[in-house]
Amino acid sequence: MAGVIPTDPQEEAAQGRVALWLTPEDLGWLARHCCCPEDASPEEKDRCGRLRFRASTALHKHGRSD
Numbered sequence: 372m373a374g375v376i377p378t379d380p381q382e383e384a385a386q387g388r389v390a391l392w393l394t395p396e397d398l399g400w401l402a403r404h405c406c407c408p409e410d411a412s413p414e415e416k417d418r419c420g421r422l423r424f425r426a427s428t429a430l431h432k433h434g435r436s437d
């Protein structure tokens with residue numbers, strides 16, 4: 372699927388990331404939810420975009436049959 376980057380648990384751990392277990396419903400909410408105020412800093416918008424991207428990636432991964 373274009374645009375979806377598969378995540379490798381070992382690679383993620385090597386980058387200092389930890390797994391976050393959420394229901395598909397929560398992931399879906401997170402993927403769509405932007406709560407940045409009008410005057411959010413670029414860092415805030417960056418983090419928000421990153422979180423939503425990761426949530427949608429996890430959601431797509433969950434939806435795969437393998």
Ligand SMILES: [Zn+2]
Pocket residue numbers: 404405406407416419420
């Ligand atoms: Zn936001």
